[in-house]
Structures are given as structure tokens and as C-alpha cells.
Amino acid sequence: MVVTGHTSSEGAPGEGAxxxxxxxxxxxxxxxxxxxxIRDVAAAAGVSYQTVSRVINGHPSVKGSTRDxxxxxxxxxxxxxxxxxxxxxxxxxxxxxxxxxxxxLYGYAAVLEGVEEAARTADFxxxxxxxxxxxxxxxxxxxARATEAAGALIVLAFDRAGAAALAAVPDGVxxxxxxxxxxGEAGAGRPWVWINxxxxxxxxTRYLLGLGHRTVHHVAIPSSAETGQRLAGWQSALAAADxxxxxxxQAGWDxxxxxxxxxxxxxxxxxxxxxxxxxxxxxxxxxxxxxxxxAVPGDVSIVGxxxxxxxxxxxxxxxxxxxxxxxxxxxxxxxxxxxxxxxxATVARLDPELIIRxxxxxxxxxxx
Amino acid sequence: MVVTGHTSSEGAPGEGAxxxxxxxxxxxxxxxxxxxxIRDVAAAAGVSYQTVSRVINGHPSVKGSTRDxxxxxxxxxxxxxxxxxxxxxxxxxxxxxxxxxxxxLYGYAAVLEGVEEAARTADFxxxxxxxxxxxxxxxxxxxARATEAAGALIVLAFDRAGAAALAAVPDGVxxxxxxxxxxGEAGAGRPWVWINxxxxxxxxTRYLLGLGHRTVHHVAIPSSAETGQRLAGWQSALAAADxxxxxxxQAGWDxxxxxxxxxxxxxxxxxxxxxxxxxxxxxxxxxxxxxxxxAVPGDVSIVGxxxxxxxxxxxxxxxxxxxxxxxxxxxxxxxxxxxxxxxxATVARLDPELIIRxxxxxxxxxxx
DNA sequence: CTGAAAGCGCTTACAG
DNA sequence: CTGAAAGCGCTTACAG
Numbered sequence: 001m002v003v004t005g006h007t008s009s010e011g012a013p014g015e016g017a018x019x020x021x022x023x024x025x026x027x028x029x030x031x032x033x034x035x036x037x038i039r040d041v042a043a044a045a046g047v048s049y050q051t052v053s054r055v056i057n058g059h060p061s062v063k064g065s066t067r068d069x070x071x072x073x074x075x076x077x078x079x080x081x082x083x084x085x086x087x088x089x090x091x092x093x094x095x096x097x098x099x100x101x102x103x104x105l106y107g108y109a110a111v112l113e114g115v116e117e118a119a120r121t122a123d124f125x126x127x128x129x130x131x132x133x134x135x136x137x138x139x140x141x142x143x144a145r146a147t148e149a150a151g152a153l154i155v156l157a158f159d160r161a162g163a164a165a166l167a168a169v170p171d172g173v174x175x176x177x178x179x180x181x182x183x184g185e186a187g188a189g190r191p192w193v194w195i196n197x198x199x200x201x202x203x204x205t206r207y208l209l210g211l212g213h214r215t216v217h218h219v220a221i222p223s224s225a226e227t228g229q230r231l232a233g234w235q236s237a238l239a240a241a242d243x244x245x246x247x248x249x250q251a252g253w254d255x256x257x258x259x260x261x262x263x264x265x266x267x268x269x270x271x272x273x274x275x276x277x278x279x280x281x282x283x284x285x286x287x288x289x290x291x292x293x294x295a296v297p298g299d300v301s302i303v304g305x306x307x308x309x310x311x312x313x314x315x316x317x318x319x320x321x322x323x324x325x326x327x328x329x330x331x332x333x334x335x336x337x338x339x340x341x342x343x344x345a346t347v348a349r350l351d352p353e354l355i356i357r358x359x360x361x362x363x364x365x366x367x368x
Numbered sequence: 369m370v371v372t373g374h375t376s377s378e379g380a381p382g383e384g385a386x387x388x389x390x391x392x393x394x395x396x397x398x399x400x401x402x403x404x405x406i407r408d409v410a411a412a413a414g415v416s417y418q419t420v421s422r423v424i425n426g427h428p429s430v431k432g433s434t435r436d437x438x439x440x441x442x443x444x445x446x447x448x449x450x451x452x453x454x455x456x457x458x459x460x461x462x463x464x465x466x467x468x469x470x471x472x473l474y475g476y477a478a479v480l481e482g483v484e485e486a487a488r489t490a491d492f493x494x495x496x497x498x499x500x501x502x503x504x505x506x507x508x509x510x511x512a513r514a515t516e517a518a519g520a521l522i523v524l525a526f527d528r529a530g531a532a533a534l535a536a537v538p539d540g541v542x543x544x545x546x547x548x549x550x551x552g553e554a555g556a557g558r559p560w561v562w563i564n565x566x567x568x569x570x571x572x573t574r575y576l577l578g579l580g581h582r583t584v585h586h587v588a589i590p591s592s593a594e595t596g597q598r599l600a601g602w603q604s605a606l607a608a609a610d611x612x613x614x615x616x617x618q619a620g621w622d623x624x625x626x627x628x629x630x631x632x633x634x635x636x637x638x639x640x641x642x643x644x645x646x647x648x649x650x651x652x653x654x655x656x657x658x659x660x661x662x663a664v665p666g667d668v669s670i671v672g673x674x675x676x677x678x679x680x681x682x683x684x685x686x687x688x689x690x691x692x693x694x695x696x697x698x699x700x701x702x703x704x705x706x707x708x709x710x711x712x713a714t715v716a717r718l719d720p721e722l723i724i725r726x727x728x729x730x731x732x733x734x735x736x
Numbered sequence: 737c738t739g740a741a742a743g744c745g746c747t748t749a750c751a752g
Numbered sequence: 753c754t755g756a757a758a759g760c761g762c763t764t765a766c767a768g
Contacts (some may be wrong), residue, residue, distance in 0.1 A: 037745060048755050053747060061753055080516055083380075084455040085745030088760045096491075103484060104477045113472050118495055125465075125513070126485055127495045145493070148448055255681040280678060288679045310648060313623040313655045315683050405761060416739050421763060429737055453761030456744045 014244060035129060036077045036234040047092045048053060056081055057091065063176040083125060087151070095151035096336060097127030102163035103255050106279070107325045110157060111178055114329020115154055117155055124338055129149070134164040143168045152340060154178070154332050157192075163224035166190065176336040180224045192331045197305075198253040200321045201233025204275055204303050207354055208242050211301065213273040217247040219261040219285055221277030221305075230277050251281055258284025259276045265300075266292035272300050279304035279311045279320055286314070286359065301360035316358035324350050371416050381518050404445045413441040424449055425459070451493060455519070461517035464704060465495030467510060467531035473621050474647070475693045476524060479546055483522055489675050490705055495519070499592030502532040511536045519709060522546070522700050525560075531592035534558065546696055548592045559707060561700045565673075568689045568720040569601025571653055572643055572671050579669065580730045581641040586616040587629040587653055589673075593680045599672060619649055626652025633668075634660035640731040647672035647679045647688055653672040654682070654727065668677020669728035683728035692718050 017092050032160030036051055038056075042049035047066060055070040062070075073079075087093040096119050102108045112128065119126045131142035143165055146198075149349050154175035157166040179192045208216045218234045231248055238245045249264065251257040259366050265271045266289050276282035282304030293299050296316055304311060307322035327350050334345040387612055406424075410417035415434060422430050423438040430438075441447075444643045455461040464487055470476045473540045480496065484571075487494045499510035514521055520542035525534040534545050547560045574653030576584045586602045597615050617632065619625040626649030634657050644650035654664050662668050664684055672679060675690035695718050702713040 021486075039745085049745090050747085050756080051754060054754085057747080063753060066753085082456070082513065082745050083516060084452040084461075086747075087452040087762090088450070088456050088762085089745075089747040090760060091747050103471075103473075104481050109477050112496075116471060116498055120498065120513075123513075125495055126497070127493055128480075129494070130488065131486055144448060145488075145491075148451060255678050259681060283678055283681045287683055290683055310623050310651055310678065313627060313651045315655055315658055317655075362691045407761085417761090418740080420762085421739085427764080434737085450761050453744090454763075456746085457761075457763040459763050476745060542750060565750060 007322045029041060038079070038081070040071065041073055041077055041079050044077060045070045049212045071254050073153035073203065082167060092121060092340065093151035095125040095127060095152055096333065097129055097146045097151060098154050098156065099131060099146045099162070100166050101131055101159055101165075102134075102253075103128060104128060106306055107158065107323070110274075111156060111329035111332070114326040114331075116329075116331050117326075118330040118333035118337075122333070124167035124333075125324075128130045131161050134160040136297065139164045139168050143170075143277050147173055151189045152176075152336050154329075156334060157223050157224055159224050164345060173334060174340050176332050176339070180229050191335055193328060193335055195323050195325070195328055195350070197229035197323075198233035198236075200305070200323065200354075201275070201354060202232040202237040203354055204305075204321050205234045206241070207356075208273045208275065209237070209243060209302060210272075211360065213301065214363070215246060216242040216273045217246050217265055217271050218277050219251050219258060219265070219274060219276045219281050220248045221251065221253055221281065228277070230275075236274055251277065251278060253278065255284035255287075258282060259288045261285060262288025263288070263292070266294055273360075274302050276302065277302050279308045282311075282318055282320065282359070283314060284318070286318075297359050297361035299364050301363070303360055307355055312355075312357065314359070315317035319357045319360040320355055322353045322355050395714060406447070406449070406468070409438065409441055409445055409447050413438045413443060427481075437538050441686045447620065460517035460528050460708060462491060463493040463495060464522055464701065465497055465514045465519060466522050466524065466531050467497050467499060467514045468524035468529070469499055469501075469527055469533075470496060470621075471496060473696065475526070475691070476695035477508045479524055479629045479697035481701070482694040482699075483701050484583060485694075486698040486701035486705075488600055490701070492701075493519075494707075499529050499533045502528040506532070507532045507536050511538075515541055520544075520704050522525070522697075522704060525592055527590050527592050535715045541705060542708050545708070546700050546702050548597050559703055561692050561696060561703055563693070563696055564720065565691075566601035567595035567603075568691065569598040569643070570605040571720060571722055572673075572689050573602045573605035574609070576641045576643065576669060576671060576728065577605070577611060579641075581669065582731070583611040583614060584641045584643050585633055585639050586615050587619050587626060587633070587644045587649050588616045589619065589621055589649065596645070598643075602643055619645065623648045623652035623655075626650060627656050629653060630656025631660070634662055641728075642668060644670065644672050645684060650679075650686055650727070651682060652685075652689065654684070663666070666731035667732050670733070671728055675723055678724075680725065687728040688723055690721045690723050698711075 012293060013358050038049045038052045038111040041052045047070060052070055055067050083094060098115055099113055100108055116126050129142055129146040132138050145229060155162060155166045155177045157163040157177045157179045160367055169175055177192045178192050179188050182192055182194055205216050218231060220228055220231045235245055248335055249261040251261045258276060262285035265274060273287055276285055282302050289296050289300055304318050304320035307320045311318040311320055404419045406420045409420045415438060416505060420438055422436050451462060466480055466483055468476055471480060484494050493726055497510055497514040500506050518535045521537060521677050523530060523534045523545045525531040525545045537543055543558055545558050545560045546564050550562055551562055574586050586599060588596055588599045603613055617629040619629045626644060630653035633642060642653055644653055650670050659665050664670055670686035672686050675688045679686040679688055706713040
């Protein structure tokens with residue numbers, strides 16, 4: 001298994017040969033690149049190219065018959081407006097770039113998927129730019145780059161880096177943010193879209209309490225603020241039930257981090273229920289519990305957040321709160337498109353859903 | 369938990385209120401958008417704007433002192449060349465778009481991550497365009513859109529849709545493909561980068577055979593060709609060892625699909641070892657086995673492919689072949705950059721690594 | 737080594 | 753309702 005990039009090593013590499021090549025001939029199927037412009041269309045339709053411009057931009061003052069004719073020749077010639085030229089000339093760029101700190105974690109990747117899908121449907125190009133940290137330099141650079149395309153922006157402000165980037169976006173650029181909390185600094189003054197994590201956390205915590213657990217422990221994901229919404233919901237549900245509020249364990253996003261938190265939790269016999277900030281964390285916590293000889297859910301119940309495609313196949317299958325991040329991405333784009341085009345969009349209303357599977361149950365008889 | 373997009377519902381939404389808003393005021397931190405051009409730099413540096421153009425493009429014929437002066441004022445003024453203008457004027461677009469059938473599956477998302485990282489470092493903008501299927505219309509449209517940016521292309525041709533898109537890219541566009549097989553139609557005539565899946569499959573199969581299993585079963589992921597490379601490697605390793613070659617089970621990419629395949633396999637007592645086309649599939653197969661009362665690895669050994677971040681935390685922890693897709697993405701970009709700039713790039717050589725964990729072991733004593 | 741010219745493909749005002 | 757003009761910010765030849 002090799003991956004290399006030596007310059008133009010021609011011919012078919014054999015076993016163990018460099019995994020890169022640039023054969024001389026070309027395969028079939030190649031049409032010619034680049035071509036028909038607004039002027040070609042104009043000539044073919046017998047109008048000036050300004051009129052063609054009006055037609056493709058849906059300008060109202062164009063006679064119906066000429067519009068139809070132009071539209072016809074556009075279809076015939078397969079004309080596609082050049083985005084770079086449009087952007088340069090000051091028209092709508094028809095492009096969104098997603099500014100985010102991550103593209104592979106489940107929630108982030110799902111939002112990106114939703115944005116791409118919706119953008120594609122609306123014929124928008126989509127760009128991706130990651131901002132590596134909340135450091136001023138990184139943020140400034142990321143925003144500058146993401147913004148220079150002259151297109152619109154969707155910033156994923158679920159964490160500190162994203163929130164910092166959101167705050168640094170200059171006025172005047174079309175923007176929608178996906179935020180953790182609509183109020184507060186993160187979303188301040190910007191159009192946003194969100195998922196009510198707090199309410200979802202309340203639901204999950206209440207469910208665990210309802211099973212008979214005296215209290216629920218929490219392993220938290222990073223947040224855009226001091227207190228994450230999932231953590232806040234967990235706390236308030238506990239308070240409302242007059243249950244004790246154990247200190248939350250601050251973790252990262254991945255299973256490794258959950259595993260470490262789980263080892264600490266497993267050492268405490270009083271722990272019978274753990275609400276984890278996401279499913280990856282829950283996987284790690286579960287493994288740590290099992291390694292420590294604590295049965296799940298016999299001795300301790302574990303609940304996650306997100307419902308990743310794998311969660312139903314974990315052993316034990318994970319009880320979790322399903323959050324539709326893909327739809328959130330679609331909603332973000334819809335809102336953005338609405339603000340750009342002026343045409344109101346309809347966005348589906350999503351509700352959280354607690355998916356009860358095998359990792360949760362009543363506390364051990366001797367323990368509750 | 370709500371996500372909505374009603375038009376400009378101002379004010380702070382309370383519990384259960386629409387999860388979207390556009391407060392009137394603006395947060396702090398907003399610098400002014402757009403600004404300094406090549407002409408501003410020229411004026412400030414006391415040269416013509418053409419000279420500035422030469423400097424930013426690394427043109428050789430510029431006196432050292434004037435180059436330094438221009439570079440200095442560029443830094444001072446914070447000048448950033450306008451990509452749209454550059455693209456329009458025929459210069460290098462400094463942008464890549466990743467054309468792929470998927471953005472969330474582990475391997476795809478990891479490649480995208482690697483491309484983004486490398487592109488960012490080289491100051492390239494990155495776009496994403498998904499091609500939904502191998503249908504001619506979908507392919508034509510995807511290629512047309514991905515290509516219109518005038519920038520370069522990286523096509524992920526691991527599956528049929530990706531391979532079809534690759535075949536449809538017209539000549540003359542800068543392009544690098546990540547392919548399953550360097551020879552054959554998929555990579556034909558195009559520069560490519562790959563991971564030797566076949567060799568990795570051989571390694572994994574041999575390992576299982578070495579443990580004492582009479583043969584190894586296979587649950588295959590989709591492929592860009594009739595026979596996938598992982599499947600081919602598995603077959604050849606079996607043949608080389610004179611082991612029987614059971615029919616492979618063709619599956620999809622996800623755990624659900626693996627679970628279904630696993631149910632079928634669990635019904636056959638002769639099955640003691642299963643090589644799965646990826647870790648998600650392995651998770652599903654494992655669960656099906658356990659549900660059927662077959663212990664893993666006591667009764668059946670299971671090996672995956674990829675080594676996702678979760679695999680080490682599965683119960684049992686998954687034995688798998690680690691493939692560095694992120695590095696593959698970086699390599700794809702490096703190759704592309706090399707072809708665009710002419711400057712040779714150095715790309716790391718990657719080797720597959722079999723990660724032995726808990727899901728594999730010798731066959732049951734009575735069974736082998 | 738460094739200006740002045742022309743043009744990339746479009747859009748926005750300005751005149752009819 | 754529909755032309756002709758000017759210009760978006762850059763790059764590529766062409767002249768010095």
C-alpha cells in the first residue's frame with residue numbers, strides 16, 4: 001500500500017511501485033472545456049448581451065417573448081454563466097462557503113452534507129474553509145479567506161473557534177450561523193439557526209431519572225461558551241428534580257476522551273447513569289465501564305447525543321438523542337438563500353427524539 | 369428542539385420559539401469588508417500595477433529591490449488578490465473543487481479533510497460538489513458545475529459515481545483522482561493517487577489464515593469496478609493458500625448493511641472468520657454474530673478496514689487495517705499542486721498497518 | 737526590468 | 753422594454 005507523488009512517472013506501476021502515474025494517452029469521454037458566453041447567446045437569439053444578462057438574472061423588464069427566445073437558445077447552447085465574472089462584476093456570487101473548525105466529526109460533517117445538498121439544489125457552489133483554532137491570527141486569516149470569494153458564508157459556531165470566527169466576520173457579507181445558543185455573544189446580531197440542545201438534554205436526563213437513578217453524571221463536549229447547552233440542560237433537569245448535581249467531566253469530542261472520562265467514572269460506585277455529550281464519547285465511556293467490570297446497563301446506564309449511524313449497532317446498542325444535523329444544514333442554507341434572494345423559504349421544524357435502546361435501564365437493585 | 373426559518377422574526381426566542389432570528393444590532397469585531405486592490409499597492413509602492421501583478425505571481429523579471437518594496441507595502445496594506453478577478457483574467461484560479469459521491473463516510477470525509485488542509489496551506493480555496501449517482505445526467509451536471517469554477521479538480525473515484533464523473537471530465541482541466549485501481553478505466557489517462565487496498569486485503573487475509581482459520585469470508589463494500597480491490601486481495605490470498613473461496617457478500621457502506629450480511633453469515637456454523645470491507649460493516653457483522661449467540665472472537669473472528677477513530681473502542685475492540693485517507697487527500701493535493709505550479713512536490717510514502725485488537729483470534733478448537 | 741493596452745465574462749446604471 | 757458604456761480586479765502579451 002503506497003501513496004506517492006513523484007513527478008510524472010509514466011506507465012503502469014507494478015506491485016510496490018509508486019502509486020501515482022500520468023499515462024500519456026487520454027481516456028474517452030472528454031468533451032471540450034469552457035465555451036459559450038453571454039455574447040454567443042445574444043448573437044444566436046438576436047438580442048444584445050445585456051438582455052441576456054437580464055434574462056438570466058430574472059430581471060422583470062423583459063418582454064415575455066424575448067425572454068422565452070433567450071431561454072431557448074440558452075438551453076440549446078448549453079450556456080452557463082461564469083461565476084467568476086458575475087462575482088467580479090458585482091452580481092450575486094451564487095456561492096456559499098462553510099467556515100468551520102472541523103469537517104469530519106459527525107455533527108459537523110452532517111451539517112456540511114445538508115448545506116451542500118441544499119446549495120446544489122439552488123445551484124450555488126459550495127466552499128469549505130477550516131479555522132483551526134480561536135487564536136486571533138487563525139481566525140483573522142480564515143475569515144479573510146472565506147470572505148474574499150465575495151460569496152455568502154455559513155459559519156458553524158458550535159465551538160470556540162467557530163464562535164470566534166463568527167464574531168470576526170465583517171459587516172456586509174451575507175451570513176448565517178449555526179449556533180449553540182441563539183442568545184449571547186455567539187449569535188449576537190447575526191441570523192442563526194440552531195438545535196435546542198438544552199431541551200434535548202433535559203429530556204434525556206429526565207428519562208434517566210424516571211428510570212429510578214438518584215442522579216445522572218455528565219461527560220461534556222467542548223462548547224462555544226463557558227457552559228454548553230447540553231450541560232446546562234442536564235443541570236437544570238437535575239435541579240428541577242431535586243437530584244444532586246455531580247461535577248461534570250469536561251471532555252473532548254472523541255471516544256478516546258470518553259474512555260478516559262469513563263475510567264474515572266467507573267471508579268466511583270455511586271455512578272449508575274451517565275449522559276454523554278455525544279455518541280463517540282458514550283462509546284468510550286461504555287468501553288471503560290465494561291473493562292472495569294461494570295455492566296451496561298446492568299450496573300450503569302449510558303446515554304449519548306446525536307444518534308450517529310453506528311450507534312444502533314454498538315454492543316450494547318446506544319440509547320441516545322437523535323439530532324438532525326443534516327436538516328440543520330439545509331435550514332441554514334435556506335435561511336441564507338432567503339436573505340440573499342428575498343424570497344421567503346420554508347424550513348422544516350425538527351423535534352428531538354430520544355431513541356431508547358439497550359444501554360440504559362433501571363439502576364442496579366442494590367444501588368438505587 | 370426546533371429549527372425554523374421564518375423570515376426575520378426579531379427578538380430573543382423563548383422556549384419552544386422559532387429557532388431562527390435576526391436581531392437588529394450588530395456584534396462587535398466587524399471590520400469593513402473588501403478593499404485594497406493591486407492599484408492601491410502600486411500607488412503606495414510607487415510602481416505600476418503590472419509590476420505588482422508580477423510580484424504576486426512570482427514572475428522572475430523584477431528587480432530585487434522593487435520586489436521587496438512591493439512585498440513590503442502588500443504586507444502593510446494587507447492586500448489579498450481577488451480570486452474571481454484572477455480566474456477571469458486567465459491566471460491561476462488557486463482553487464480546487466473536490467468532486468465526490470459522498471462527504472460523510474469515514475474514508476471520503478478523511479480525504480476531504482486532507483485536501484482542505486493541504487489546500488489551505490498552499491493558499492488554495494476548496495470547493496465541494498457531490499455527484500449523486502452514476503446516471504449520465506447527474507454526472508454531466510456535476511462535472512459541468514465542478515468545472516466551471518475554472519479551478520482544478522480532485523475527483524474521488526472510489527465508487528461508480530465517482531469513476532463515472534472522472535471519466536466525464538473534459539480535457540484541459542487540472543485534475544487528480546483518488547482511485548481504487550490505477551490501471552483500468554477508472555484512472556485511465558489521468559494522474560492519480562491511491563492506496564493499495566489489494567495488498568492490505570492480502571495482509572489481513574493471511575493474518576486470519578495464519579491464526580488457523582480454514583478460510584475467511586468476506587463482506588464487500590461497493591466498488592468503482594466489478595471487482596473491488598479489497599475483494600480481489602482477499603481472493604488472491606485465499607487462492608495462494610489453497611483455501612476455499614466462499615462467495616463474497618456484497619454489501620453497502622454502513623453498519624446496517626453489515627448487520628444484514630452478518631445475520632446470513634451467523635447462520636452458517638462453518639464461518640469462523642470474516643474480513644469486512646470497512647469498519648462500519650464490521651460493527652454490524654459483529655453485532656449480528658453476538659445476537660446470534662456467536663462469540664467474537666471466540667467463535668468467529670472479525671477484521672475490518674480503515675481504522676476509524678471509534679474502532680478501538682468497540683466491544684470487542686476491532687482488529688482492522690489502518691489506511692491513512694487524510695494523507696491520501698494531502699497527497700492528491702500535492703500532486704495537483706505540482707502539476708499546476710510545475711514545482712515538484714514531495715509526498716510521504718504510506719504503508720498499510722494491520723492493527724490487531726480483540727475481535728480476532730484462533731478459530732474455536734472444535735471448529736478448525 | 738517596467739510601463740501602457742487590451743480583455744477575461746459579466747453587471748450595473750444611463751440612455752433611449 | 754432594450755441598446756451602448758463603463759468598470760469589477762486582475763493577467764497576458766507588447767512595447768520600451
